[in-house]
Structures are given as structure tokens and as C-alpha cells.
Amino acid sequence: MQLRHATALTSEDYVRQKGWEQASLIRCPLHPRWGCGFERHGTYTRVEPAGMHIARWYCPTGHITFSLLPDCLTSRLGGTLDAVEEVVSSVEAKIAAGSSIEKAAGEIRPDIDLPGAVRWVRLRLGSVRLLLLALVTLMPGQLGSEPRLGAVRKVLGTEQALLRLREIGAAHLGTLAPPFGFGPRPKRRWRKRRRSQQGAGPDPPRTSR
Ligand SMILES: [Zn+2]
Incomplete structure (x- = not known):
């Protein structure tokens, strides 16, 4: 644990x-x-x-x-929270400037093949977006109302927002997914989608809100 x-x-x-x-x-x-x-x-x-x-x-x-x-380290992923934040910040800036996620991924990870780079970027971007959505919802009024990295950085007044959030959101770490939290990994999205398309059984447990 x-x-x-x-x-x-x-x-x-x-x-x-x-x-x-x-x-x-x-x-x-x-x-x-x-x-x-x-x-x-x-x-x-x-x-x-x-x-x-x-x-x-x-x-x-x-x-x-x-x-x-x-606090500086990610959970279940190599490296630091700062490094993850840097990637997400860079991708969001590129997307805001009109780039596609594929193009951004290729620029950020020119050292690996494109599908690998896209997966690598999506994992970080997706997990940070889910995290911010969860924290903005769990802590109303404390992180602003916009679950985006740029907005949360502005509210916190730091470019090390993930590091700060380990402290501010400490009470929720046990349930939040890696690489930020110490909870279980989120279910793969395609599985969720397929299950809901089949309409069988209850919804899978939500890992974030
Ligand atoms: Zn014991």
C-alpha cells in the first residue's frame, strides 16, 4: 500500500x-x-x-x-509529477494553438514511434484531466470551477500544481487513480463503453467524477 x-x-x-x-x-x-x-x-x-x-x-x-x-513522485508510473505536468501543459498549449493530439505527441516524443507517442501522451493527459475533474468536484470552491491544468495552476498560483495538489487533496489520495493518487487504476475506457452499449448489468463503478 x-x-x-x-x-x-x-x-x-x-x-x-x-x-x-x-x-x-x-x-x-x-x-x-x-x-x-x-x-x-x-x-x-x-x-x-x-x-x-x-x-x-x-x-x-x-x-x-x-x-x-x-510528493514529488508519481505512483505506478516512472518519474515525477512535475514531468507529467510539463507534458500535459505542453500538449494543452499545442492543442489550444490548433495542433492535433497526434501532432503534439509526435513533437513531444520524437524518439519513439507515433502510436507509442500518442498512447504515452494520452495516458498523461487523460489521467490529469480525470484527476482535476475529480478534485474540482470533491473540493468545491477551492480549485476554481474549471478542471483544466492551466486554470487550476492559475488558481493555485504555481506551475507545480500536481505537487501542491498532493497536499491540498491529501484526504482523497487513497481513492484517486495513479499516477497522482494511490487508489486503483481506472477501468479501461473501451470496456466501459462496450458494457454500456450492451446495456447489460449495472454501470461499472466510477473511478472519478
Ligand atoms: Zn499491522
Whole structure:
């Protein structure tokens, strides 16, 4: 299970200062009142950014590992929130200037084939749009009314909006999807569409609103 290590450190500083050594989880989140054998369980490394370690703990009673993810990092996706935000900001600017998502993707990832680049961009763009829609809805009046990155950046007065939102939206992290939140991945959209076209069974659970 992923939990938040609240820290304003950038990923570079987190690596340089070995932020994982400062990460602390005093009690087992599952058994805060009794001795379940909860203990520190070393660290694991992330490929990107280089040198990054994540502190973790283990509860032998619940057979569960807890890792403390610093605010700068994405969950279940390589790299940092800033890097994701940069991509989304760039794509939105290109689209606003009349570009197609395919053209924008090709410009942002010229190093891979176009279908791969489009998937890579869509994953980031789609997840940030869903995230902002969820947060604007969950926190009325706090993030403005427009669930778009540019608008939310303006309201928060920062170009590191995702990093700030880890703090502001901390209460919702457990239910929000990666790469921002620690909840389950959203269902694939084509499955949703097919199920609703067939009209069979109840709607799949919504992962965001
Ligand atoms: Zn425990």
C-alpha cells in the first residue's frame, strides 16, 4: 500500500538528501493500537529518477507492505509529477494553438514511434484531466470551477500544481487513480463503453467524477 511522504523536496533534493531516511511511519496503519510486529522494511529503488529510494514498512500480521512515496513522485508510473505536468501543459498549449493530439505527441516524443507517442501522451493527459475533474468536484470552491491544468495552476498560483495538489487533496489520495493518487487504476475506457452499449448489468463503478 502506498502512503504519502509529505515533503516539499524536489526529486533531485530527495535523492541528494536521502529523503527516505527521514520518512517515518510510527504505527501500523492497520493496527495502530497493538503490536502486530510492524517494522521498517528497508527501501526499494526506482529506475527514474536515478538514485531514488522509497522507504517501506511491513506488517507481518496483515502481510502488507507500506511504502512512503514523496510528493514529488508519481505512483505506478516512472518519474515525477512535475514531468507529467510539463507534458500535459505542453500538449494543452499545442492543442489550444490548433495542433492535433497526434501532432503534439509526435513533437513531444520524437524518439519513439507515433502510436507509442500518442498512447504515452494520452495516458498523461487523460489521467490529469480525470484527476482535476475529480478534485474540482470533491473540493468545491477551492480549485476554481474549471478542471483544466492551466486554470487550476492559475488558481493555485504555481506551475507545480500536481505537487501542491498532493497536499491540498491529501484526504482523497487513497481513492484517486495513479499516477497522482494511490487508489486503483481506472477501468479501461473501451470496456466501459462496450458494457454500456450492451446495456447489460449495472454501470461499472466510477473511478472519478
Ligand atoms: Zn499491522
